[in-house]
Each structure stands twice: as structure tokens, then as C-alpha cells.
Amino acid sequence: EAQVTQNPRYLITVTGKKLTVTCSQNMNHEYMSWYRQDPGLGLRQIYYSMNVEVTDKGDVPEGYKVSRKEKRNFPLILESPSPNQTSLYFCASSFRAVNEQFFGPGTRLTVL
């Protein structure tokens, strides 16, 4: 089944404890992207990747890191999480940037 998977789906952590949210797609898509969703703000793009080893900042990259070492995976790293990073995070992928994106199920992160 063609899909985008994210792990974990739910995470409660404490300020400053490094964490990684994994994202994987099995559709051989070139483009992958991370978003955070907050009430009243819609989805905001954090980082995106046009292809392997090519990443670029979205609108809210501060406090996040990404890497794209292989086509199928695009992990989101929070080196030192803070409470203002409490949010619902979505990973998405598409064949190319011009195509519609397939979204993962979301990861709800709470930073205490």
C-alpha cells in the first residue's frame, strides 16, 4: 500500500531532550516536506527536500533540523525542544514539488 508513515504518532517529552520524528514513504517520491499545524494558523512549512541531499527552509525552520540521506526517509530532528514546539506535525511527499502531496497521519508532540 502506497503510504507515508510517521513515528511516533504521539510523544510527550521534556524541554531540552533531543528527539527525532521519522518519516518514510514507499512511493519513490522525490519531494518531501515537514509541516506543523497549530490552531488558527493552518499548516506552516518547516523544511522541505526537493531530492536526496537537497533540503531548504520553509517558513518556520528555527529549532528544527532535517536530513535526506536516502530517498524514502526524511527525519525531523529537534535538538533541544521547547514548549513552543508543542504541535501537530505532518510529513508529506510527492513525485515532484508540482504534484499533489500525500500526507502522513501526523505526530502529536507535547513538550513540557
Next chain:
Amino acid sequence: AQKITQTQPGMFVQEKEAVTLDCTYDTSDPSYGLFWYKQPSSGEMIFLIYQGSYDQQNATEGRYSLNFQKARKSANLVISASQLGDSAMYFCAMRGRNAGGTSYGKLTFGQGTILTVHP
């Protein structure tokens, strides 16, 4: 910088009637793309329809159509014959160029419109 605005926080429609969800955008780039996504209460994001800036005709996908008015910079979603299952949050989004102008990977979303379909 590109910007998307959805001015309707909430909309109500009677089952089987049509409804229009508004979306306006701002960009100085002649090449861009516009998407609509649906997010039901279960949380997943579902692609509905896409319109490219150079497309001559308005996009249609089943009961969904996009009323694209380039000069007015609007890309309204029209849902015909509303169904109870259409109750959801709807997001308009625009694909555009990054700050350095080197790629078209930037995607900007509006704040969303909650649509409620009454029986």
C-alpha cells in the same frame, strides 16, 4: 513573499446545496500552483484539486471545482451537491519559489475554513 488568505473561519451549508469556499493569494511570481486539501475531524489531510497558474481552464474533480480568477488572485473551491461527509476543515495552499529563487518547493497554507453540512 507569498501569502494565502482564507477569510471565512466557518461556513454552513444545507445538504445537497452548493457551497463556495474563498481563497485569495498574493505572489509576484508568474509561475505557481494552487491546491485545496480537506482535513476531516479524524485528522488526515486529503488532496482535493490542483490549479496551475498557466492552466487555461478551471480545474474540476468530481463534485469539486476551482473557480480560478487570475487577475483577482483568487482560487475559490466550489463543492456541488454537499454531503454530510463534506463536513471538515478545508485548506487552500500555494506552491511557489523559495527565497533564493532556486526551487519551487515552498508551500504556503491558508488558515483554513471549517465547513459544516446540515441535514
